[in-house]
Amino acid sequence: MSTSPDWDVIVIGSGIGGLVTASQLAAKGASTLVLEQYLIPGGSGGSFQRKGYTFDVGASMIFGFGEHGHTNLLTRALADVGQHCETVPDPVQLEYHLPDGLTMAVDRDYEGFITRMSARFPDEAKGIRAFYDTCWQVFRCLDAMPLLSLEDPAYLAKVFFRAPLACLGLARWLPFNVGDVARKHIRDQDLLRLIDMECFCWSVMPADRTPMINAGMVFSDRHAGGINYPRGGVGTIAEKLVAGLEAHGGSIRYRARVKNVLIEQGRAVGVILSDGEELRGKRIVSNATRWDTFAGEGSPDSTLVAKDHTPAAETTWRRRYQPSSSFLSVHLGVRGDVVPEDFHCHHLLLEDWNELEAEQGVIFVSIPTLLDPSLAPEGRHIVHTFTMSDIQHWDGLKPKDYRAKKQQDASRLIQRLESILPGLSEAI
Ligand SMILES: Cc1cc2nc3c(=O)[nH]c(=O)nc-3n(C[C@H](O)[C@H](O)[C@H](O)COP(=O)(O)OP(=O)(O)OC[C@H]3O[C@@H](n4cnc5c(N)ncnc54)[C@H](O)[C@@H]3O)c2cc1C
Numbered sequence: 001m002s003t004s005p006d007w008d009v010i011v012i013g014s015g016i017g018g019l020v021t022a023s024q025l026a027a028k029g030a031s032t033l034v035l036e037q038y039l040i041p042g043g044s045g046g047s048f049q050r051k052g053y054t055f056d057v058g059a060s061m062i063f064g065f066g067e068h069g070h071t072n073l074l075t076r077a078l079a080d081v082g083q084h085c086e087t088v089p090d091p092v093q094l095e096y097h098l099p100d101g102l103t104m105a106v107d108r109d110y111e112g113f114i115t116r117m118s119a120r121f122p123d124e125a126k127g128i129r130a131f132y133d134t135c136w137q138v139f140r141c142l143d144a145m146p147l148l149s150l151e152d153p154a155y156l157a158k159v160f161f162r163a164p165l166a167c168l169g170l171a172r173w174l175p176f177n178v179g180d181v182a183r184k185h186i187r188d189q190d191l192l193r194l195i196d197m198e199c200f201c202w203s204v205m206p207a208d209r210t211p212m213i214n215a216g217m218v219f220s221d222r223h224a225g226g227i228n229y230p231r232g233g234v235g236t237i238a239e240k241l242v243a244g245l246e247a248h249g250g251s252i253r254y255r256a257r258v259k260n261v262l263i264e265q266g267r268a269v270g271v272i273l274s275d276g277e278e279l280r281g282k283r284i285v286s287n288a289t290r291w292d293t294f295a296g297e298g299s300p301d302s303t304l305v306a307k308d309h310t311p312a313a314e315t316t317w318r319r320r321y322q323p324s325s326s327f328l329s330v331h332l333g334v335r336g337d338v339v340p341e342d343f344h345c346h347h348l349l350l351e352d353w354n355e356l357e358a359e360q361g362v363i364f365v366s367i368p369t370l371l372d373p374s375l376a377p378e379g380r381h382i383v384h385t386f387t388m389s390d391i392q393h394w395d396g397l398k399p400k401d402y403r404a405k406k407q408q409d410a411s412r413l414i415q416r417l418e419s420i421l422p423g424l425s426e427a428i
Contacts, residue, residue, distance in 0.1 A: 003269075003280065007033045010271055010281035012258045012304065015043030018287030019241035020073075023081045026250035033279070034245065035271065037257035040235065041242050043287075047235025052377040054233040055331040056384060060366040061094065061346050062087075062234060063218070066225020069143035071217065074237060075225075081244025085236055087228035088371040094346035096197055097420055099353050102190060105344060106198075110223035127185035131195075134181055138216020139224065141169035170213065178215045179208035193353055200362060201348055204324045204388065229345070229371040259302075261286070261293075263309045271304075290314075291323055298323060328360065328389035330410045336379045338427035345370045347420060360387045360409065363416060383424070385413055 011022040014036035026032045040046050044058035064074035065087050078084055093106040104120065107113040114132060118125035145167065182195045192207070199210035202218055230236040242252055261284055262270035270280035286293040286304055294314045295307035303310075347365040355361035369381040376382050389409070397405060417424050 005280045005282045007031050007281040009283045009285060010279060011285045011287060013287030014041040014252060015287050016045040019238055020077045021285055022250055023241050023245040026245050026248035027081050032250040034252040035256040035258050036254050039254050042235045042238030045234055046238055047233035053333045053382055054375045056234040060234055060368050061227055063221055065228035070145060071143050071221050072225050078240055082247060083240040083244045085240055086231040088231055090227040090229060090345055090371060092344045093222045093227050094348060095344045097349045099351060104194060108226050121188055121191045124186055124188050124191055130185040131182055135216045135219040138173050138213060139220030142217055173212045176212040177208055178210045178212055181212055182207055229368060231372050233375055261304045325388040325390045327386040328409055329386040330413055332383040332428050334381050334383050335427040336381050338421055338423050339367055339381045360389055363387050
């Protein structure tokens, strides 16, 4: 059997990360193959079709479609491979529905947002401005340098010589979490909790465990590049990246689950698919989770790279990071009249502050048809709702019990959503 490489690079997984990597490599002349176990590209950023609806698998609040700077990662990743996504600007990032009737919408317009926040917390107007302006300082540093990993000091050191001032500005914030900075400017407990929720929305951690660098990015880019919904569904991004990959001679195979990475003399030289097929590449890139890729604490029994080939550094990394929870996701097609015309696309709902990090505590809701009605049949809307639900609550259930729990938990979720969408249960 020939052992010469079939490809320059084999990428395992067609999530947005895998596809951006693959298409960039193809555009630079590397022969690149993507292997995807599922039927469609995009992973958590894909879309699937059912009965005339186009549902987003997971993500639908999309950053990175700005026009300027370095943080418009999607715009640039697509342009690099000759592609472009038409997007619909979202005038409001999201609306919070919090305990004790506290609601807050986050306007795309920064001044509009600060005014709205200050009107709700007038005694904290100065602190609100100071806190969010600090986030802008961080953002300006980020936007001035080429972005890869925000959390890797070694990477930041590498780009130091290309953007020294931006790096120095950023390095200053590395040791801080959002909670440290928020408490410096703000006293009001409800407002601090709202900032916890602002962090939880995308880091699934409260402010005290969310790095300031990440907050600088999210809390400012939503006003700079803004939140923009790709027309035709979030999966369009992945489809365009696949088109860019193929236009540059790359290839993607679906229903191709990689079982193992082939290692020879300490180097990854290929992959073995679940049907036994072997493919060889000069470089192997994994877009599967870190836990599915390498062996160690928190990993399943079988990983892409076996225990004896997992680098020692992986153990150190796992001491610093924990996997975030899984989500229970419910995709609904609903009668259009249940969604008020002036409703915002994205919402977060929590009834009790003690439940912030609890299993099925915070509910996320997206109604992308408010931005792109073509995703649903006429007169209908899509309501996508999800909540944290760790796999341990589902693992090991018999199929009958699994189905019953799924039905029961979904019904409870829909029932809770009645507080912001009265009549929802009857409109499905
Ligand atoms: C419910 C939900 C809502 C979200 N909402 C938002 C949002 O609004 N905004 C936002 O910015 N982010 C959101 N996110 C997060 C965002 O979707 C993810 O961070 C992002 O899509 C992850 O991309 P990825 O490329 O790292 O991996 P993934 O999307 O996980 O892709 C990995 C791919 O690899 C494939 N794969 C894995 N193992 C193998 C194997 N052995 N062989 C072959 N293929 C394999 C998988 O099938 C998958 O297609 C959300 C996530 C979820 C789950």
